[in-house]
Amino acid sequence: MTNSKMNVEHPRSRPWNDPKVRTLAFQTIAIAAVFWFGWALFQNTLNNMESRGISTGFGFLDQSAGFGIIMSLIPYDATMSYGRTFWVGLLNTLLVSAMGVVTATVLGFIIGVARLSSNWVVSKLALVYVETIRNIPLLLQIFFWYFAVLRSLPSPRMSVDMGGLVFLNNRGLYLPDPIAEPGFGWVTAAAVIAITATVVMQRWAKKRQLKTGQLFPSFRVGLAVVVGLPLLAYLATGGPVSWEIPALQGFNFGGGITIIPELAALWVALSLYTASFIAEIVRSGILSVSHGQTEAAGALGLRSGLTLRLVVIPQAMRVIIPPLTSQYLNLVKNSSLATAIGYPDLVAVFMGTTLNQTGQAVEVVAITMAVYLTISLVISFFMNIYNRAVALQER
Amino acid sequence: MKKRTSLAAITALTGAMLASNAMAATTLESVKEKGHVQCGVTSGLPGFSQPDEKGSWTGIDVDTCRAVAAAVFGSGQSAEFTPLTAKERFTALQSGEIDVLTRNTTWTLTRDTSLGLNFTGVNYYDGQGFLVNKKLGVDMASQLDGATVCIQAGTTTELNLADYFRTKGMKFNPIVFDTSEQTVQGFAAGRCDMLTSDRSQLAALRSKLNDPSSAKILPETISKEPLGPVVRQGDDQWFNVVKWALFVQINAEELGITQANVDDMKKSDNPSIQRLLGTTGDMGEKLGLSADFGYNIIKQVGNYGEMYNRNVGPGTPLDLERGINALWTEGGIMYAPPVR
Numbered sequence: 001m002t003n004s005k006m007n008v009e010h011p012r013s014r015p016w017n018d019p020k021v022r023t024l025a026f027q028t029i030a031i032a033a034v035f036w037f038g039w040a041l042f043q044n045t046l047n048n049m050e051s052r053g054i055s056t057g058f059g060f061l062d063q064s065a066g067f068g069i070i071m072s073l074i075p076y077d078a079t080m081s082y083g084r085t086f087w088v089g090l091l092n093t094l095l096v097s098a099m100g101v102v103t104a105t106v107l108g109f110i111i112g113v114a115r116l117s118s119n120w121v122v123s124k125l126a127l128v129y130v131e132t133i134r135n136i137p138l139l140l141q142i143f144f145w146y147f148a149v150l151r152s153l154p155s156p157r158m159s160v161d162m163g164g165l166v167f168l169n170n171r172g173l174y175l176p177d178p179i180a181e182p183g184f185g186w187v188t189a190a191a192v193i194a195i196t197a198t199v200v201m202q203r204w205a206k207k208r209q210l211k212t213g214q215l216f217p218s219f220r221v222g223l224a225v226v227v228g229l230p231l232l233a234y235l236a237t238g239g240p241v242s243w244e245i246p247a248l249q250g251f252n253f254g255g256g257i258t259i260i261p262e263l264a265a266l267w268v269a270l271s272l273y274t275a276s277f278i279a280e281i282v283r284s285g286i287l288s289v290s291h292g293q294t295e296a297a298g299a300l301g302l303r304s305g306l307t308l309r310l311v312v313i314p315q316a317m318r319v320i321i322p323p324l325t326s327q328y329l330n331l332v333k334n335s336s337l338a339t340a341i342g343y344p345d346l347v348a349v350f351m352g353t354t355l356n357q358t359g360q361a362v363e364v365v366a367i368t369m370a371v372y373l374t375i376s377l378v379i380s381f382f383m384n385i386y387n388r389a390v391a392l393q394e395r
Numbered sequence: 396m397k398k399r400t401s402l403a404a405i406t407a408l409t410g411a412m413l414a415s416n417a418m419a420a421t422t423l424e425s426v427k428e429k430g431h432v433q434c435g436v437t438s439g440l441p442g443f444s445q446p447d448e449k450g451s452w453t454g455i456d457v458d459t460c461r462a463v464a465a466a467v468f469g470s471g472q473s474a475e476f477t478p479l480t481a482k483e484r485f486t487a488l489q490s491g492e493i494d495v496l497t498r499n500t501t502w503t504l505t506r507d508t509s510l511g512l513n514f515t516g517v518n519y520y521d522g523q524g525f526l527v528n529k530k531l532g533v534d535m536a537s538q539l540d541g542a543t544v545c546i547q548a549g550t551t552t553e554l555n556l557a558d559y560f561r562t563k564g565m566k567f568n569p570i571v572f573d574t575s576e577q578t579v580q581g582f583a584a585g586r587c588d589m590l591t592s593d594r595s596q597l598a599a600l601r602s603k604l605n606d607p608s609s610a611k612i613l614p615e616t617i618s619k620e621p622l623g624p625v626v627r628q629g630d631d632q633w634f635n636v637v638k639w640a641l642f643v644q645i646n647a648e649e650l651g652i653t654q655a656n657v658d659d660m661k662k663s664d665n666p667s668i669q670r671l672l673g674t675t676g677d678m679g680e681k682l683g684l685s686a687d688f689g690y691n692i693i694k695q696v697g698n699y700g701e702m703y704n705r706n707v708g709p710g711t712p713l714d715l716e717r718g719i720n721a722l723w724t725e726g727g728i729m730y731a732p733p734v735r
Contacts, residue, residue: 053628054489054511067553068560068569070543078557150584155530170585171543250541251531251588252568261586262570339548342570342581348548352482353571356549359510361486 045362060358061086067353069344071260082354089349090371096263096345097332097375100270104331105324107271108278113308115283126279134276139337141273146265146341153261156252167246173259174246183240190233191226198222262343266335274331281323285316317390325383329376336372346371422626422633423467423683426494431473434460435493438478440575441599442707442715443499443519452476455706456497459518459624462640462696463495466688471695480574481549485510488625495637496625499593501551506625515638517623518699519707520719520728522616523555524594526601529611531588536615540565545578545587547571555618556591579603582610593620598713636682643689645731646671647698649722654697657690671734678734689734699729 015021049056061083068078073091076084115126133141150170154160159169167174198218205216234240246256289312297307338345339352346368355364426432436444436456444454461471477493488496489511499521500506502514527533536559546553548571560567570587572578579600582590590610592600597612604610624641626634647653650668652660661672669675672693673686680686696702703720707713721727 049511051629052489052511053508055509066557068557068567070568070570078561147580147584150586153585155585251539252541252543254541339573340577342545342572342577344571348571352548352573353553356482356485357505357554359485359506361489 049362055360056363057360058363060360060363063358065354065357067357069349070342071258071263071344082358085354086346086350086367089344089346092344092349093332093335093338093346094375096266096270096338096343097335099267100274100331100335101328103267103271104274104278104327107275108327109282111275111279112282112286115279116286130276130279133272134280138269138273138334139340142266142269142337142341145269146261149265150261156248159248159253165243165245167253169253170261171252171258172261173264174253175257175259176246177244177256179242179244181240181242183237186237187230187233187240191230194226194229197229198225201225260343262338262341265341266338266343270331270334273334274327277327277330278324281320281327282316285320286312288319289315314390315392318387318392321383321387321390325380325387328379328383332375332379333372422494422630423636426467426633430468431475432460432464432467432495433493434463434474434476435479435484435487435496436460436476436498438480438574438576440499440596441602442595442711442713444476444478444497453706455519455702456499456622458696458702458706459641460495460497462644462692462702463624463637465691465695466636466640466643466682466684469685469687469691469695481547482573484549485512488512488627491627494626494633499596499622500625502621502623503551511628512625513628513634515624515626515634516641516731517621518641519595519622521593521595521620521622523552523591523618523620524597524616525589525591525613526582526597526610527589527613528582528585529609533589533613536613536617537563537565539567539589541567542588543568543570543586545570545572545581545590547575547578547592548573550592551618551620552591552593559617575600593622595707595713595715598715602712632683636684639682639734640692641699642731643671643692643734644696644699644702645722645729646734647689647693648700648729649724649731652693652698654693654701657693661690667734 046056062081064079065082065085066078067085069076069085069088071092072088073095074084074087076088111126111129114122115130117123117126153168153170156169156171159167159174161167165176201222202218205218208214208216244255246253246258249255293311293315294307297311298304302310335345336347339348342348351364351368355361358364420428434457436452436454439445440454442454444452444456447453457474457476458471460476461474464474465471467473477487479487479493479496479498481498484496484498484500485506487493496512497518499519500514501521502517506512507514525536525539527539533539539560540563544556544567546556546569553569553571556567556569570581572581575592575596578590578592581587583604590597590600594612594616601607601610601612624637626637646667650665650671652668652671657672660668661674663669666675670678672690673679673688677686679688682688685691697705700717700722703717705711707715709716717725717727719728721729723730
């Protein structure tokens with residue numbers, strides 16, 4: 001009632017005096033201006049390139065590339081297209097990033113915990129590691145690992161021979177390549193069953209613990225199942241795997257799986273470098289959990305290992321995850337330093353050779369930037385989901 | 396208030412950008428205005444372009460560009476140099492960062508067309524070769540099946556290598572580095588069995604090894620690599636200036652005009668020499684340059700043969716014979732249209 005009365009007293013306010021309308025109008029104008037700006041940039045670039053006789057468009061992706069790439073996760077040879085070189089480079093980038101993320105996380109957690117160890121030697125060693133590694137530029141570390149490792153390794157003809165199966169020389173690490181033969185499906189099936197069973201068992205053990213308080217050694221049993229069942233299947237089907245063993249052919253080894261030194265050096269450098277940052281993040285996370293929590297756990301009779309695993313780490317995770325995400329993003333972007341030591345990642349292959357041979361800089365750079373953006377956004381997306389899962393539940 | 400300011404800023408910025416594109420002067424005008432020619436060169440390749448101990452640039456590519464500066468300004472010192480990697484060079488020229496690219500760049504159809512660039516001529520005829528470690532015991536390129544090759548990114552060499560091995564039905568593993576410096580390091584560290592590059596460079600790169608006698612250059616030449624200056628498309632006047640600066644040097648060698656005798660030659664009765672040095676005719680005017688631009692080039696930089704011998708010829712660290720780079724009158728293929 002009062003409201004309608006007030007409206008009557010103030011005859012219709014003008015729309016441009018209405019704050020809602022004004023906000024909306026300003027926002028629309030701002031967005032329109034941004035879009036117009038982007039469009040003008042795009043058109044301007046196109047016009048300028050046309051007037052200078054530089055060819056544009058994405059047609060080059062179908063042309064034959066004509067150059068070789070040392071390492072590819074998918075079949076590739078010089079007769080394939082420039083588009084194919086994009087995928088080769090992208091997969092190599094993803095490979096080294098994924099390997100780096102895993103090792104950096106594991107190493108970072110170990111060092112971060114070691115840094116807080118009550119053992120003086122252990123904590124000081126961790127301190128020295130962190131302060132040394134994170135204060136030396138990554139590019140120098142990559143060079144160090146690349147050239148230090150290369151120079152200390154023998155030439156292919158004098159390889160380090162490990163049981164006639166594994167060979168190490170300055171061209172890389174050569175491992176036997178397992179080749180699946182008929183019947184291998186049983187082993188795969190056994191592995192899938194074992195993993196499913198372990199997950200089910202873990203849930204059951206947790207439920208039982210909540211109900212009765214009894215512990216079940218689910219980790220040890222799970223490990224036994226996951227390793228044992230496929231092994232049994234492997235033996236039962238008569239070992240349906242043959243091994244392709246690397247052998248010296250001419251200058252180099254052929255056959256088997258090769259880990260090239262460029263990949264190894266980049267992987268080691270990225271892992272060590274990022275681990276030093278992750279260690280500090282882990283330390284800050286653990287320190288953020290109040291000491292009272294540890295004391296309470298001790299009072300309940302939990303051993304220190306269990307206290308760390310069940311009480312401290314879960315609470316530390318909510319502090320750790322957001323900065324950890326940016327370290328992962330950094331690692332992926334840092335992997336583009338690969339080009340300095342000749343590891344064929346996306347930047348080296350696609351933004352390097354392909355860009356140069358085709359001369360289509362604008363297109364190639366745009367694609368490459370879009371790819372890094374996409375990779376980073378995907379990582380952020382999943383880390384945010386995980387973050388929500390471990391975040392403090394406010395009730 | 397804040398919103399309005401940022402909007403105004405965006406509009407002003409865009410307006411400025413669009414406007415700045417509308418007025419593009421010719422390259423010759425803009426070069427004259429800034430007072431020097433900006434040349435793109437390598438970041439250090441002996442004989443072609445590298446800074447000497449005093450920090451001034453030397454090399455056959457450097458002199459080729461100094462000749463352009465001499466033609467425009469009358470002084471070879473009016474050239475400034477931008478070191479570029481193989482990957483950066485075309486973008487630097489396209490974007491207008493440099494006026495002319497003299498960076499031992501191979502003339503190919505693709506580069507001449509779809510990059511929006513034009514090659515003005517050839518200042519060195521080269522070909523691709525192999526540098527191998529002596530320990531391998533290899534005498535011919537055909538024995539290189541399965542070899543690992545160190546190579547510089549963004550070069551025609553990368554494509555030639557793949558073509559060569561494919562046509563021979565052989566396999567290879569390319570290790571692609573960003574700079575020639577890293578390529579040599581990779582080779583020295585034993586990462587590769589061989590290094591491939593233009594033959595003129597192999598000797599220079601070998602000299603950078605700790606033990607140069609541990610490597611040798613194979614006899615094969617697997618490609619044609621005509622190296623020359625490059626300019627942007629769409630500016631014919633500048634294209635002509637760069638093209639004729641080199642042609643004048645080649646013609647001068649043919650006519651026997653050298654840096655030492657150029658002043659005496661001015662009194663010559665030979666009409667060809669008179670036209671080239673600008674004592675008669677209006678050759679300079681036709682290019683938009685001063686009448687004595689030819690005289691300035693020879694006085695400042697010398698003729699083609701002098702430029703060659705000073706930088707890469709016998710007695711220099713590269714110690715390269717003239718070979719096909721000799722004048723057409725002396726069994727080579729260096730040949731320039733007449734100044735007439």
